[in-house]
Amino acid sequence: xxxxxxxxxxxxxxxxxxxxxxxxxxxxxxxxxxxxxxxxxxxxxxxxxxxxxxxxxxxxxxxxxxxxxxxxxxxxxxxxxxxxxxxxxxxxxxxxxxxxxxxxxxxxxxxxxxxxxxxxxxxxxxxxxxxxxx
Numbered sequence: 426x427x428x429x430x431x432x433x434x435x436x437x438x439x440x441x442x443x444x445x446x447x448x449x450x451x452x453x454x455x456x457x458x459x460x461x462x463x464x465x466x467x468x469x470x471x472x473x474x475x476x477x478x479x480x481x482x483x484x485x486x487x488x489x490x491x492x493x494x495x496x497x498x499x500x501x502x503x504x505x506x507x508x509x510x511x512x513x514x515x516x517x518x519x520x521x522x523x524x525x526x527x528x529x530x531x532x533x534x535x536x537x538x539x540x541x542x543x544x545x546x547x548x549x550x551x552x553x554x555x556x557x558x559x
Contacts, residue, residue, distance in 0.1 A: 468512035470519035476539030512545035
């Protein structure tokens with residue numbers, strides 16, 4: 426089964442998409458298999474990360490922003506704004522596809538794990554995430 430999710434993002438940061446992907450899994454009768462999640466963008470990525478304490482996500486965001494700063498004089502790709510090239514670099518350093526096992530008809534995430542869309546641009550928008558269950 427393939428599902429396409431339209432995820433609304435308010436801007437830069439980690440956006441929890443665990444429930445949306447879980448709903449896609451629930452629509453199948455798959456008790457065991459693999460859920461592959463893929464984001465169709467070059468300036469956002471996917472991440473499995475702690476879902477309990479938001480300070481962990483906040484620290485990750487701050488760390489990546491420090492690692493890949495805006496307005497670096499080395500950037501030549503600046504047509505779409507100061508956050509565009511850093512967003513491409515951040516996407517290249519993280520993941521655009523994640524595989525999560527399905528066990529007992531559910532995503533086999535750990536107790537404190539969640540699935541996040543990591544938006545690297547400042548502007549709000551819609552991101553497309555493909556969910557393949559097989």
